[in-house]
Amino acid sequence: MEDFIFVDKIRKIIKMRHDDIVAAMVSGGVDNMEKYQYMLGQIRTYQYLSQEISSLLEKKEQKDSDGTVISIKPKGGPKT
Numbered sequence: 001m002e003d004f005i006f007v008d009k010i011r012k013i014i015k016m017r018h019d020d021i022v023a024a025m026v027s028g029g030v031d032n033m034e035k036y037q038y039m040l041g042q043i044r045t046y047q048y049l050s051q052e053i054s055s056l057l058e059k060k061e062q063k064d065s066d067g068t069v070i071s072i073k074p075k076g077g078p079k080t
Helices: 002-026 033-066
Strands: none
Touching: 002 033
C-alpha cells in the first residue's frame, strides 16, 4: 500500500509542475522562442511521465484483478 502512496505523491508533483509551466506560458512568461521551446518540451515530458505511470498502474490493476502471480524465479531452475 505504501507503493501507491509514493506513486500518488509523484503524480501530484508531476501535475503541479506541469500546471506551473502552463500557467507561466499563458501569463506571458515566455519572452523568446528558445524559452518557449524549452517550456513546451517540459510540458510534453510531464505529460509523457503521467501517461507512463497510468499505463503501468493499469497493467498492475489488471493482473491484480485476474489473480495472477508473477514469478521472478528463472525457468528451469539453477544449473549445476
